[in-house]
Amino acid sequence: MEDLLARIARCVERGKISTLSPFPKDMLGTAGVTELVAEALASSIPPQNILRKGLIAGMETIGERFRLNKIFIPEVMISAKAMNSGMRMLLPFFEGNKITLKGTVIVATVQGDLHDIGKNIVGMFLKGAGWNVVDLGVNVAPEVIVSNARLHNAAAVCLSALLTTTMLNMEQAVMDLHKELPRVKVLVGGAPLSHSFAERIGADFFSTSPQEAIIYLDENSTPETV
Amino acid sequence: MQPQKQYNEFIVALEDLKLPESTFLTELLDDSMAEHIQEEFAEVLNKVKGIIQPRAGYAVFHPGEFSIHDSYILCGLEKFNSKKIVTRALERSDYLYVFVVSIGGEAEKLVKKLMAAGEYLHGYFADIIASAYTESCAAWVEKIISDRAAVAGEECTMRYSPGYCGWDVEEQKKLFSLLPDGFCGVQLSKSALMIPLKSISGILGTGKSVVREEYQCGICEMNDCLRYKV
Known part of the structure; x- marks a missing residue:
């Protein structure tokens, strides 16, 4: 389970939305956020964990790199788009209170x-x-x-x-x-x-x-x- | 009453506007995403090129219509409290030019649309490209003025805008009062905000004794200057 969440985080960090995403080049043809979130949901991983340990974890890494001036804003934006692709899949779980945000x-x-x-x-x-x-x-x-x-x-x-x-x-x-x-x-x-x-x-x-x-x-x- | 003035207004051809190299992010990226980001940038660049409507214009103030003092400028019926950085740069001017440029409001509509759709990268690129074109438009009008000055054997100062070099942005209201309403399609809000946002206003001087000095940002200590902070 942890491995799957770590892979989601990695895909968010790299801006890898789906298998079809043309970038990053070194991840061509591999699963992206959407496939991995689907797999996590199918594996009954709690949506809250997918959000916190997958999507948000990936953004935390990229945010910290941005804070340290190791990357530039376009890369953060690519990651944010990848995160949003996963968030959209989690939307149904917000209604059932299976996911809560920080506030x-x-x-x-x-x-x-x-x-x-x-x-x-x-x-x-x-x-x-x-x-x-x-x-x-x-x-x-x-x-x-x-x-x-x-x-x-x-x-x-x-x-x-x-x-x-x-x-x-x-x-x-x-x-x-x-x-x-x-x-x-x-x-x-x-x-x-x-x-x-x-x-x-x-x-x-x-x-x-x-x-x-x-x-x-x-x-x-x-x-x-x- | 303000003296009768002549105003020069231009529609600027896109091919006359050059974007600075720094706009293209070439120095920023060297990882595996670089190529992709450049492609995305090129796509947005083409979109922005297709919708901007660059305009530029100015009014010329002749000898006797303005005077430059230690920390203010009298121009027409207005008194610009433009501070010493500006007055020193302009003090030898024989002619004072009040200018406005704008690329219109379509680019900022595009930015809003992209951002609202979660297309942050494209929205961000559209914003910086639009800003770069606006700056380029200001450079264009400066060149028009400096070329005209050169024919007369005159030098041209750098351009100065309210909001920079200690010159209060509120004074933009005075500057616009020297121009016709809606000049170059630009209106001023109560808070001295130019609408469309992608617009620049300012002044510059020309004259036989003018010495063109670069901006002194390196030694300036004004912490709230946009040019210094952005």
């Missing part, structure tokens, strides 16, 4: 800002790490962020901004979240931000690395908040 994280670009590539990449990393991600999109008002965090019983909210003008709008959202939902962690990111700015507006966490955010969430989300 829900809200992601949003703050009011006034329409940039979303950074937010999307963070969302991709969080999904790969086993979090349920609710993406509110761009130009999101503080009250919408708060109401969605409440609605989804979110463990955390990740806010993004790319301009020095719009990053100022983070402060209201952070204040409202801390006031209304004090248990919810607020993470902020975006090119013009800094540790000192994040500290000044009262955010719980700032990093330029999505993988650091995952480590923070894994260490700071208690069972009560998830």
Whole structure:
């Protein structure tokens, strides 16, 4: 069983979706994520184990390599696509509560800002790490962020901004979240931000690395908040 | 009232836009996925090429229509608090050019569509290719201006944009007030965001005494500058 899960993890890491995938070249013609997940399900391996020890384990490895600057973002994205191919096969098990995720994280670009590539990449990393991600999109008002965090019983909210003008709008959202939902962690990111700015507006966490955010969430989300 | 101005607006041919070598990820990849990633990149590049609509334009401010001071620039009826890095670079200019370029909004729609479909790699590539074309469009308009200046025996400065070199991005509102509404298809949001996103605005100067100096990012200590951080 462990061997099968390790193979799933390896396929996620290498971005190997199926037998037909034309890459990586050294895995041509071998089974990919979809075949191996099907085999694992047929072997009665619990879906939760397939998720945690197969799909997420593969993404953890690739995320750590990214954090250490050993690979670049395109390779993470190829892995994320491979993981998603496996996740789709596990979807039916979410309904029966045979699989649980780590919790829900809200992601949003703050009011006034329409940039979303950074937010999307963070969302991709969080999904790969086993979090349920609710993406509110761009130009999101503080009250919408708060109401969605409440609605989804979110463990955390990740806010993004790319301009020095719009990053100022983070402060209201952070204040409202801390006031209304004090248990919810607020993470902020975006090119013009800094540790000192994040500290000044009262955010719980700032990093330029999505993988650091995952480590923070894994260490700071208690069972009560998830 | 603002003085009557002439505005030059161009539709830029795609073949006139060159993407910098760094866009092609050639230095990044040497493992077994490299070839595949390059193929995917080429596919997205063709898609983006097919949908962008590059436009560029500028307004020229002649001697007497602007003045450059220690830490600000008076241009038309506007006062740009553009800080010393910019004013020093422009101080010997005889002519000031206010420019805007854009590649239109189709590329960012494609990025959104790809990302929403979980095609992260293609979405990411589409985004960086679109950004590279926007930069290339800005380089194109700079070359148009510098070529014109060269004919008159003038040198051209580097280009400077609100949001960089200590110049507050909020000042983009002043810059756009010097141009017709919707110039090059670009509108400004309340938060000084250009829409479409893949647009660049800025100023540059030309003149017989201008000395073109490279950007001083290497010695700049502004930690919140996008150019420095990205």
